[in-house]
Amino acid sequence: MDASVAVFDGLKMTGVDFVVSVPCINLKEIFPMIDDDPTMLHIPVTREEEGVGICAGAYMGGRIPAMLMQNSGLGNSINALASLNNLFQIPLLLIMSHRGCEGETICAQYPMGQMTPSLLDTLDIPYIVPTIDTVEDAIHYAWRIAIEKKRPVAVLLEIGFWEAE
Numbered sequence: 001m002d003a004s005v006a007v008f009d010g011l012k013m014t015g016v017d018f019v020v021s022v023p024c025i026n027l028k029e030i031f032p033m034i035d036d037d038p039t040m041l042h043i044p045v046t047r048e049e050e051g052v053g054i055c056a057g058a059y060m061g062g063r064i065p066a067m068l069m070q071n072s073g074l075g076n077s078i079n080a081l082a083s084l085n086n087l088f089q090i091p092l093l094l095i096m097s098h099r100g101c102e103g104e105t106i107c108a109q110y111p112m113g114q115m116t117p118s119l120l121d122t123l124d125i126p127y128i129v130p131t132i133d134t135v136e137d138a139i140h141y142a143w144r145i146a147i148e149k150k151r152p153v154a155v156l157l158e159i160g161f162w163e164a165e
């Protein structure tokens with residue numbers, strides 16, 4: 001199974017019909033799949049906090065939103081996640097490419113990569129680290145938890161996730 005297809009299948013299985021994205025090299029093959037799917041509206045954005053706001057509005061409008069992003073953008077979106085989603089109890093599915101973890105070759109990715117799990121803990125955002133075999137169920141489960149807890153939940157796709165295919 002191709003890792004990008006597995007992530008896309010997880011979004012489909014979950015009923016995601018609204019995707020906001022900020023590019024990451026590891027997510028790049030998923031974007032055309034979303035663009036080609038008539039049931040999904042894809043809105044590329046330039047900053048993650050912008051995506052957080054757009055997804056919140058989409059959720060309130062009855063959509064099932066996901067934001068595809070790199071973990072470096074978690075830093076950009078902390079205020080929006082805390083002051084919008086956490087404060088007003090708005091669920092959000094974060095599909096997060098985790099750079100700067102084991103296998104990283106770009107040194108600029110290390111600082112955010114190392115602190116990503118603790119930043120998510122500080123934000124009280126639960127996260128799941130799936131393998132290619134578990135990612136479809138993980139995405140589905142993450143959205144269920146997001147709805148139950150009324151908050152963002154992240155699916156962290158580590159570098160090894162993409163190398164396993």
Ligand SMILES: O=C(O)C(=O)CS(=O)(=O)O
Pocket residue numbers: 023024025026070106109
């Ligand atoms: O291409 C990406 O997803 C980047 O973040 C740039 S680099 O860190 O991979 O050079």
